[in-house]
Amino acid sequence: MRIKNLIKKLLMWRFSRYCPGFKGDWYGIKIYDCKFDENVYVAHHAELLHSYIGNHSSIGRYTKVRETDMGKYCSISWQCTIGAPTHPYKTITNSALTYRKEYGVVDKDIFNEQKRTIIGNDVWIGQDVTILPGVHIGDGAVIGLNSVVASDVEPYTIVAGNPAKPIRKRLDDEMIQLMLQLKWWDKPVDEINKIIPIITI
Secondary structure (H helix, E strand, O other), X not given: OHHHHHHHHHHHHHHHHHOOOEEXXXXXOEXXXXXXXXXXXXXXXXXXXXXXXXXXXXXXXXOEEEOEEEXXXXXXXXXXEEOOOOOOOOOOXXXXXXXXXXXXXXXXXXXXXXXXXXXXXXXXXXXXXXXXXXXXXXXXXXXXXXXXEOOOEOOOEEEEEOOEEEEEEOOOHHHHHHHHHHOHHHOOHHHHHHOHHHHOO
């Protein structure tokens, strides 16, 4: 047990060197070529690839994030898939044998360039949500559980369904413009603490 804990501490130390701001449950986490802002939390068995995660955002367990730029103070629930790679369907065969060397047909892997997914600040993404590559999620948006998001989401809009469709705005238009101008997520923590009564009404 002591050896297991020592190994865990060594691995967490390694992540703290290469991913400053990273905090989380080590078990099963896979992170490759990612950048983290301060105080990012990643739960167990999450997988992140070629992504940027903003300050005070959290990634739920078993969630996969790929080719994504995520803003600050985002809350991502469990088992979400963000920026999943698309499968070619316009070719004669649907098989991956034409671009994956593991099938023994081509000599090297061929990767198609993927559009980056953009998630704004203060976004809440519910459980089991899938967000396709290239989608832009606006600041303050909410994505309902089990949704498949194939198109852009306006700021402070609640969407849900497959495909995800707007349900309603979270705030009235005047308040939305005020929040987008305020950009409270960019302020220092001590200033955010002072305006908590405003942003929690």
